[in-house]
Amino acid sequence: MKKKLVVIHGLMLMSLLVLTGCFNGITIPIGDGNTMSIGGEEGAFSISVQGEDGLVELSGNEDGILFSSDEGSLQTYREIPDHFPSDVPTPKSDDVTAVGSFVTEVETEESNGFILSFKVEGDEKQKYIDMYMEYLESNNFEIEKSEEEYETIIVAAKKGKDVLNFHAFGGDDAVFTIQILENK
Structure with missing residues (x-):
């Protein structure tokens, strides 16, 4: 160590x-x-x-x-890469502000996927919560966890080997973290 x-x-x-x-x-x-x-x-x-x-x-x-x-890789992007899953909804760059690197791609022995981080302002928070909930439901994801407490929303969903989790933190200026993983 x-x-x-x-x-x-x-x-x-x-x-x-x-x-x-x-x-x-x-x-x-x-x-x-x-x-x-x-x-x-x-x-x-x-x-x-x-x-x-x-x-x-x-x-x-x-x-x-x-x-x-040897244990994996982590790649950051300032724009959504071409190989990002095309069926997963993404925010329009004009609507959001990137948090950190905006998109992080992760690959390990157990899984690979993306983490998308962005900030929305005003009433946009509910729009993105609805967008991701609709995506999960229309794509037959099983919602394993859905909690809302103190202006924080946490949703964890799974479909086969695919996992999609999202977190929305904050009130008027909410930060979203979307985690999209495929377990190997």
Whole structure:
């Protein structure tokens, strides 16, 4: 665990150095035969750490960031990617404000899917709650959990291997998190 913390802190430091333009294409030995490689070009960066636990890579550009390891990957997007499930309703970009990276794609040994995060203002909250509830019902998802408390709504639904969860937090300026997963 201590080695992982050192690697994570090293990745954060190297990301900062690469983003500020201090390094461009270097490999650093970090003990016990492990190495850290750093590279990048204008507007992009790339860091990889090879250790006894495997390879960890972090790269990014103006479109998003990719983190990958032997255990899976996480990719962020500022726009909805073309391979996002076409049947799942998505907000119009004019109606919402992205929260964080807007879309995060996750792939692990157990599942793969997307997390969509956005903020709506005013009376739009109910519109999106209705939109996702209608999607779940019309696509025969079994709603396993539906709770509403203190301006927070949590819905968890499943259909076969597919999972769709959504959370809406807040009153007039509500933040939505939509989780779409396919279990392997």
